[in-house]
Amino acid sequence: MNHAVLIALGDELLSGIRQEGNCSWLAEKLTRAGWKVDKIEILSDGGPDLEESLKYLAGRVDLIVLSGGLGPTHDDCTRLALARYLSVPLGEDRNTYDGVLARYPEENRAGLERSREAQSAIPLGTRGVHNPVGSALGIACTVRGTRIFAFPGVPAEFRAMAEQELAQDILMNDLRMTSVFVAGWPENLLKDHLAPVIEQKDLHISILPFPGLIEFVLRGEPERLEQAEARVRSLLPGDCLPPGASSLEEAVILESRKRNRTLSCAESCTGGLVGAALTEIPGSSEVFLGSAVCYSNQAKKSILSVSQEVLDTYGAVSPQCALSMAQGALRIYGSDLSLAVTGIAGPEGGSEEKPVGTVWFSTCGSGIEETTMRRFFGNRRAVRDRALMAGLEMLWRRIVKEV
Amino acid sequence: MNHAVLIALGDELLSGIRQEGNCSWLAEKLTRAGWKVDKIEILSDGGPDLEESLKYLAGRVDLIVLSGGLGPTHDDCTRLALARYLSVPLGEDRNTYDGVLARYPEENRAGLERSREAQSAIPLGTRGVHNPVGSALGIACTVRGTRIFAFPGVPAEFRAMAEQELAQDILMNDLRMTSVFVAGWPENLLKDHLAPVIEQKDLHISILPFPGLIEFVLRGEPERLEQAEARVRSLLPGDCLPPGASSLEEAVILESRKRNRTLSCAESCTGGLVGAALTEIPGSSEVFLGSAVCYSNQAKKSILSVSQEVLDTYGAVSPQCALSMAQGALRIYGSDLSLAVTGIAGPEGGSEEKPVGTVWFSTCGSGIEETTMRRFFGNRRAVRDRALMAGLEMLWRRIVKEV
Numbered sequence: 174m175n176h177a178v179l180i181a182l183g184d185e186l187l188s189g190i191r192q193e194g195n196c197s198w199l200a201e202k203l204t205r206a207g208w209k210v211d212k213i214e215i216l217s218d219g220g221p222d223l224e225e226s227l228k229y230l231a232g233r234v235d236l237i238v239l240s241g242g243l244g245p246t247h248d249d250c251t252r253l254a255l256a257r258y259l260s261v262p263l264g265e266d267r268n269t270y271d272g273v274l275a276r277y278p279e280e281n282r283a284g285l286e287r288s289r290e291a292q293s294a295i296p297l298g299t300r301g302v303h304n305p306v307g308s309a310l311g312i313a314c315t316v317r318g319t320r321i322f323a324f325p326g327v328p329a330e331f332r333a334m335a336e337q338e339l340a341q342d343i344l345m346n347d348l349r350m351t352s353v354f355v356a357g358w359p360e361n362l363l364k365d366h367l368a369p370v371i372e373q374k375d376l377h378i379s380i381l382p383f384p385g386l387i388e389f390v391l392r393g394e395p396e397r398l399e400q401a402e403a404r405v406r407s408l409l410p411g412d413c414l415p416p417g418a419s420s421l422e423e424a425v426i427l428e429s430r431k432r433n434r435t436l437s438c439a440e441s442c443t444g445g446l447v448g449a450a451l452t453e454i455p456g457s458s459e460v461f462l463g464s465a466v467c468y469s470n471q472a473k474k475s476i477l478s479v480s481q482e483v484l485d486t487y488g489a490v491s492p493q494c495a496l497s498m499a500q501g502a503l504r505i506y507g508s509d510l511s512l513a514v515t516g517i518a519g520p521e522g523g524s525e526e527k528p529v530g531t532v533w534f535s536t537c538g539s540g541i542e543e544t545t546m547r548r549f550f551g552n553r554r555a556v557r558d559r560a561l562m563a564g565l566e567m568l569w570r571r572i573v574k575e576v
Numbered sequence: 577m578n579h580a581v582l583i584a585l586g587d588e589l590l591s592g593i594r595q596e597g598n599c600s601w602l603a604e605k606l607t608r609a610g611w612k613v614d615k616i617e618i619l620s621d622g623g624p625d626l627e628e629s630l631k632y633l634a635g636r637v638d639l640i641v642l643s644g645g646l647g648p649t650h651d652d653c654t655r656l657a658l659a660r661y662l663s664v665p666l667g668e669d670r671n672t673y674d675g676v677l678a679r680y681p682e683e684n685r686a687g688l689e690r691s692r693e694a695q696s697a698i699p700l701g702t703r704g705v706h707n708p709v710g711s712a713l714g715i716a717c718t719v720r721g722t723r724i725f726a727f728p729g730v731p732a733e734f735r736a737m738a739e740q741e742l743a744q745d746i747l748m749n750d751l752r753m754t755s756v757f758v759a760g761w762p763e764n765l766l767k768d769h770l771a772p773v774i775e776q777k778d779l780h781i782s783i784l785p786f787p788g789l790i791e792f793v794l795r796g797e798p799e800r801l802e803q804a805e806a807r808v809r810s811l812l813p814g815d816c817l818p819p820g821a822s823s824l825e826e827a828v829i830l831e832s833r834k835r836n837r838t839l840s841c842a843e844s845c846t847g848g849l850v851g852a853a854l855t856e857i858p859g860s861s862e863v864f865l866g867s868a869v870c871y872s873n874q875a876k877k878s879i880l881s882v883s884q885e886v887l888d889t890y891g892a893v894s895p896q897c898a899l900s901m902a903q904g905a906l907r908i909y910g911s912d913l914s915l916a917v918t919g920i921a922g923p924e925g926g927s928e929e930k931p932v933g934t935v936w937f938s939t940c941g942s943g944i945e946e947t948t949m950r951r952f953f954g955n956r957r958a959v960r961d962r963a964l965m966a967g968l969e970m971l972w973r974r975i976v977k978e979v
Binding site: 444467 | 587588589590591592593594595596597600601602603604605606607613614615616617618619620623625687691709732753782784791793840841843845846847848849850851852853854855856858859860861864865866867868869870871872874875878879908909910921922923924925956957960
């Protein structure tokens with residue numbers, strides 16, 4: 174197995190203002206191609222850590238990819254650190270930089286000429302890497318058998334250059350990892366249930382819990398993977414998202430389109446999260462008609478026709494109100510199915526009878542009406558995210574159950 | 577200055593399936609408290625790297641915080657790695673685990689008793705850390721003057737335990753970093769405009785562009801910070817979010833509450849993103865009444881009373897439709913102000929006249945009606961996110977302009 178280490182440079186990543194994304198993006202690509210990423214490091218722009226890491230890693234792993242620190246600003250120090258590590262001076266890669274400039278319209282070139290010295294500099298003896306998106310060159314070299322690449326940290330530039338440089342001999346294979354997404358199972362029970370698959374020696378399994386969904390990741394040889402995935406699906410009838418769906422919202426849209434059923438929602442505590450999640454999926458407009466976000470009781474009455482009596486007698490967080498909201502959505506949007514969500518996201522608004530985290534769901538359509546209550550723990554964001562997931566799961570199961 | 581290194585454990589982070597979030601969250605807290613985070617490492621669950629890192633780092637930095645690898649599943653190996661590093665066996669912290677169990681209802685305890693052996697184990701001589709959210713204990717110890725903490729990787733657990741354990745003597749100081757959020761400025765123009773502040777030698781400035789918003793981060797001594805922040809605000813009248821708001825949605829809710837104005841939305845291409853963003857803010861229910869997500873033309877007509885004529889003559893992505901949607905929201909919710917968003921998020925649906933990325937916005941209320949068009953680049957997600965930001969900015973500016 175080939176081993177790689179990925180290193181991101183940037184003080185903004187170490188002060189937590191930005192989250193690292195390039196290395197984890199590349200890590201997924203490498204993993205799918207059968208590589209093992211041993212480590213991801215995030216280091217300071219200007220410090221001595223990069224040289225130390227390179228000294229330690231060269232000769233020990235097959236590939237090192239650096240992200241960031243190649244622009245023209247004061248804290249972009251990767252080219253200098255590489256030159257110091259290689260004990261060579263910086264030289265200029267005129268040709269490659271001219272190739273980059275040629276991509277720009279005439280009127281932008283004067284500005285780029287001013288950055289030439291900084292952006293075209295590479296350590297002597299290394300290769301400048303063409304940038305098809307921005308203007309800073311990348312750097313490539315091989316030290317003690319370890320291939321080292323440095324690309325700019327701007328995500329579009331990093332990704333384009335990594336794909337261009339690593340595509341052929343490094344990222345060639347896209348088949349050795351597959352995922353099955355499972356709804357409605359707690360992690361530990363799922364593990365026991367899937368033990369026959371997990372215990373197979375020639376597979377590497379990861380179980381990744383999301384709120385309301387578990388991703389069961391299998392790695393191994395292509396033909397073994399296919400068998401194992403089929404086994405997992407047969408052990409969990411009705412609980413696996415369909416192939417091609419990696420989220421509940423994708424499953425909802427995919428299964429509705431397959432069955433030609435239109436959808437609508439009525440949302441209170443989720444405030445639009447369900448609509449936003451469903452419309453994230455391209456093609457959702459074929460089946461999703463809309464969502465009536467009715468945060469105030471007044472809006473629940475005037476828009477969804479929830480009666481004052483239901484609100485007075487049972488309150489806005491009740492099965493009666495959830496059902497009435499789902500019926501309202503069905504009527505005002507004229508959809509085949511509807512989902513309603515109403516609950517207490519907190520931090521205010523809880524009571525002993527209905528603590529923060531209490532959420533009522535209802536689905537309506539084709540003469541079937543269902544209501545369910547769930548109680549979620551955590552802060553406002555956690556309650557809302559879990560309510561979103563639970564609502565999507567309910568809607569998905571309902572669509573699949575319909576013929 | 578105190579130095580910290582943060583280490584996340586997890587094969588799912590190295591295979592790119594999950595993005596690391598705990599360390600960058602803590603890095604921000606530490607930075608704000610005057611700490612320097614030297615490095616963030618992401619390591620494999622079961623490998624020897626954690627021991628190597630601990631050996632290298634103990635005695636060199638003041639604080640090491642580990643995230644992940646403390647649950648009951650087969651790839652949760654942090655407690656074993658710590659025990660090996662400390663050359664001690666694992667022991668059981670009965671008391672602390674009993675304290676965790678006491679938080680759960682009777683019916684859940686049998687399952688947790690089964691995980692007791694795995695989840696209550698800590699290396700002999702270390703301290704078990706109470707988990708106020710989940711069930712796995714954390715671990716705390718001091719080695720060669722370096723304080724070492726290990727918390728579970730589930731974000732809610734990691735954050736609650738880090739806050740609980742580090743609050744007092746580590747995260748005590750919240751004053752050495754401040755941010756001003758600026759709307760409506762491109763990064764390079766803002767840099768020139770704020771040069772008098774940026775060039776001050778005793779401040780460390782970062783400029784962080786988000787879609788539609790730039791965060792201007794200042795670090796330095798408390799009294800210098802205060803002056804510099806005032807200077808920035810005076811150089812950018814009307815474009816800085818109010819103190820206390822770090823996002824456009826917070827600014828919208830804060831300014832509406834201050835002025836006692838109620839809000840509603842009508843959303844097409846954003847599909848609920850605006851409502852979801854506004855209701856993310858605690859207390860939003862005081863001013864936000866709801867959002868009519870009308871994805872289909874039929875819903876725009878029946879719910880928002882957009883006329884067939886407007887749809888036939890101008891189309892759903894037009895100033896006329898945006899205005900009519902905003903008027904509709906104002907009427908059905910009875911709010912003081914409303915925002916409508918309608919556009920083409922792609923990948924389908926674009927034309928030469930109205931390419932993908934074309935979005936019309938409208939705000940209505942108090943006798944003022946405004947419409948604006950923006951054209952965004954990028955994929956579906958980028959267009960929707962930018963439309964969300966632009967819509968929130970328009971709404972925020974509108975609220976602030978009202979008296």
